[in-house]
Amino acid sequence: MVGIRDLADGQFWHLLGIEPIYHKDGKIILQVPVEEKLLQFYGKVHGGVVASLVDAAAAVALNQELGRERGATTVEMKVNYLRAVEKGVLYAEGNLVHLGRTLAVANARVWDDSGREVAFGVATYYLLDMTKGLNDN
Template identity: 65%
Template sequence: MVRINDLAGGAFWRLLGMEAEQDDNGETVLKIPVEDKLLQFYGKVHGGVIASLIDAASAVAINLKLGPDRGANTVEMKINYLRPVEKGILYARGEVIHLGRTLAVGKADVWDDQGRQIAHGTGTFYLISLSGEHSGRD
């Protein structure tokens, strides 16, 4: 089973400085401290960092609903960037919108450490078998 610790131990999460934590309700929240390496030319957090946070938060929410022999790969995303960020910490929480036999749809919101919403995104994920067999659910 893909677990949050498996994802968090990945090289890409480490590159971004992304971490997972539990909020007061026991839900998984991802966070990325803003560092200079994450800024684009104009001194704002690069949109790709925010997209990665949305992708990861949605994927975590979906993976938590899957059985031990399945995983999810992103096939499409849509993001609305609402405001720029220059410093602080970014947070994201994902949610499952639809979980089918071969596709899942998730969404995530990103906010800053002042509680302002930074972005909203949705994504479609292809469900895969981790055991090498067909991934469909009954």
């Protein structure tokens, strides 16, 4: 299992500005402050940023359920975009839907700092045996 700190310390999360917010009930919400570097040509947050946030939040939900000997990699993802965002902060939370022997499914929703839903998505993950080499999975 990859820990939340491992993910938060990763270069990709730093590139996008993704930070975890911890809650008393054990849930982890991710946040991304909207910066100019995240905007596309029309001044809206790029869809790839939102999709990455969906994937990250869903992966966090999955990783909270995996033991240290298991990992996961995204094999499929679908995102529905509901509205564009220009400024503020984006938040995301994931939920584990299914955890099988080789595949897992998690979903996530993204909302803005006024509470309006921005996007939601679902991702399928292939589960890895971290006690083996990555090419042996």
